[in-house]
Amino acid sequence: MKSLRAKTAVLVVAAGGLVALSLVVAGCGGSSGEGGKIALLLPESKTSRYEAHDRPEFEAKVEELCEDCEIIYSNANQNAAQQQSQAEAALTQGAEVMVLDAVDATSASAMVQKAKQQEVPVISYDRLILGAPVDYYISFDNEKVGELQGETLSEKLGEEGSPNGPIVMINGSPTDNNATLFKKGARSVFDSEGVKIAKEYDTPDWSPDKAQNEMEQAITALGKNGFAATYAANDGTAGGAIAAMKSAGITPESKPTTGQDAELEAIQRILAGTQFMTVYKAIEPEANTAAEMAVALVEGEEVPSGLVNGEVNNEMEDVPSVLLEPVAVTKDNIDETIVADEFWTASEICTSAYEKACEEAGIE
Ligand code: BGC
Numbered sequence: 001m002k003s004l005r006a007k008t009a010v011l012v013v014a015a016g017g018l019v020a021l022s023l024v025v026a027g028c029g030g031s032s033g034e035g036g037k038i039a040l041l042l043p044e045s046k047t048s049r050y051e052a053h054d055r056p057e058f059e060a061k062v063e064e065l066c067e068d069c070e071i072i073y074s075n076a077n078q079n080a081a082q083q084q085s086q087a088e089a090a091l092t093q094g095a096e097v098m099v100l101d102a103v104d105a106t107s108a109s110a111m112v113q114k115a116k117q118q119e120v121p122v123i124s125y126d127r128l129i130l131g132a133p134v135d136y137y138i139s140f141d142n143e144k145v146g147e148l149q150g151e152t153l154s155e156k157l158g159e160e161g162s163p164n165g166p167i168v169m170i171n172g173s174p175t176d177n178n179a180t181l182f183k184k185g186a187r188s189v190f191d192s193e194g195v196k197i198a199k200e201y202d203t204p205d206w207s208p209d210k211a212q213n214e215m216e217q218a219i220t221a222l223g224k225n226g227f228a229a230t231y232a233a234n235d236g237t238a239g240g241a242i243a244a245m246k247s248a249g250i251t252p253e254s255k256p257t258t259g260q261d262a263e264l265e266a267i268q269r270i271l272a273g274t275q276f277m278t279v280y281k282a283i284e285p286e287a288n289t290a291a292e293m294a295v296a297l298v299e300g301e302e303v304p305s306g307l308v309n310g311e312v313n314n315e316m317e318d319v320p321s322v323l324l325e326p327v328a329v330t331k332d333n334i335d336e337t338i339v340a341d342e343f344w345t346a347s348e349i350c351t352s353a354y355e356k357a358c359e360e361a362g363i364e
Helices: 049-065 080-092 109-117 142-159 177-193 208-222 235-247 264-272 283-298 335-339 352-360
Strands: 036-042 069-075 097-100 122-125 136-140 167-171 197-202 229-232 278-280 310-313 318-324 327-329
Touching (some): 049 069, 049 283, 069 080, 080 109, 097 283, 109 122, 136 283, 142 229, 167 177, 167 208, 264 278, 327 335
Parallel strands (some): 036 097, 167 197
Antiparallel strands (some): 278 327
């Protein structure tokens, strides 16, 4: 099967046509061809993608493109103040480009301002920074992520004879613009399909433990039979929600639960039947694109033509953007997405507890 990654489409996200492909960022601190320091600031580590995919894939690509580049890496553990200090430290250490996956979409504008004062360009990575003059934005079509979660779940509810739910909605962190977009996309489907929302929560810090508490509250308020399914915005919150159902004596198989990120544990839960779906976002093209841009900027060169294909407004300006396509994953297509793309290999997924389920799902 042909790798999905090879086919990953890049979307044009806004009207207004292509932005100048050969954008040069004025005042870039790097000098041509000599490498330089690139700051990579990631938001948290409870979600496995950052340390398992984003960081190593970004680092590998930078290393491949620029042997004299150095990466200053930090992870903020979902603490906005800590991220601010990490950004300041990176600037003090001489970072010439900042790739920032912000904990807090709004307060991060202070970091952008600081970087810009020092003529350091900023790439808003995965999460859009609002109200700040960022140079580029690289992410997935995040409203589409929510739509995929909503569509796959409401189709399942129809099959199970509960087309109107009701459901419990466990959303992501209120400080993450992506969480707003996931919710918007999912809600648009639930509204149009007539799926009722019995209880809804925003989960501070995307914390799986807090998601578990929210689900416990929902079960207490609604009773075991008071809801038909759970919308969880990502696999971490899905894990929390499923744990709450189990400890309340609910069979998770009977309450289809969504997710996102194609975390290894979530793929295994999907095979076991305790989680219904996830959304696969191929991190490699996202990290690679960010690395290509960062290297061009640090070397004072033009960003390669063809990378930027659209614009997204961040409440201050239209930011030149790259948005990639997410894919819905259920038991039926793990093999042709996750395994074909080598996001996880069959042997990583099919440990002894999952051997039989893997066989049934055609994963070898
Ligand atoms: C990312 C998700 C991730 C979540 C929690 C979002 O901004 O797009 O992939 O699960 O943050 O870190």
